[in-house]
Amino acid sequence: MKWLGRIVARGLTEEYANNPDYTEEVMQIAIALFPEDVLVLKQIVEAQIDFLKQNNWNPMMDPVNDSWAKNKPTLPTMKFKGDLYSVCAKLERFGLITRVERNNSKLAPNETPYAALRRGADFLNYIRSGAD
Numbered sequence: 231m232k233w234l235g236r237i238v239a240r241g242l243t244e245e246y247a248n249n250p251d252y253t254e255e256v257m258q259i260a261i262a263l264f265p266e267d268v269l270v271l272k273q274i275v276e277a278q279i280d281f282l283k284q285n286n287w288n289p290m291m292d293p294v295n296d297s298w299a300k301n302k303p304t305l306p307t308m309k310f311k312g313d314l315y316s317v318c319a320k321l322e323r324f325g326l327i328t329r330v331e332r333n334n335s336k337l338a339p340n341e342t343p344y345a346a347l348r349r350g351a352d353f354l355n356y357i358r359s360g361a362d
Contacts, residue, residue, distance in 0.1 A: 233260045233268075233357040240356055256356050259324045268357070270303040270317045271326055275346040275354055277301035282346060289345030295333040298343035311340075318344045326350035 237260055241253030263271075277300075281293045308314055321327045327344045337343060 236357050256353060259326070259353060260357060262324070263320070266305055266307055267317050267320060268354075269305055270314070271321055271346075271350050272354055273301070273303040274321075274327055274344060275351050278346045279351060282348075287348040289328055289330050289347070291331050291333060292336075294330040294345040295336040295343050298330075298341065299336055302341075315342060318342075321350065324349075324353075326353055 234257060237253060237257050241250065241256075277297050278289075278294065281297070282289065285293075303314060303317075308317075318327060318329075322329060322344070325347060327346055327350050330343045330345045332339075332341060332343055
């Protein structure tokens with residue numbers, strides 16, 4: 231719930247005050263996400279942000295597949311592979327990440343790579359504290 235306070239505070243700043251609808255949308259997303267969902271989003275964004283920024287946030291297949299193979303999100307609470315894909319589907323529904331075509335020479339047939347979207351990075355920025 232501390233996210234909501236951060237969102238409201240950030241929404242009042244000069245940078246975000248001109249777009250109250252976006253602040254409201256970010257709040258709705260924050261209410262729907264669990265802390266584990268946000269940790270998965272953070273792992274995906276951190277693993278991919280450099281090459282995504284270089285490509286104007288265009289989630290290109292090969293770099294995303296490489297990143298997914300090396301840095302697939304993990305959490306101790308995720309006991310089954312399906313848990314990760316459930317979280318990713320939820321994040322995708324909010325437009326924070328997107329599914330990317332699998333490169334069969336880089337990932338196993340049952341792997342589904344996801345790429346961060348700019349909106350996902352913006353969401354993380356919105357909910358971060360001043361100490362982050």
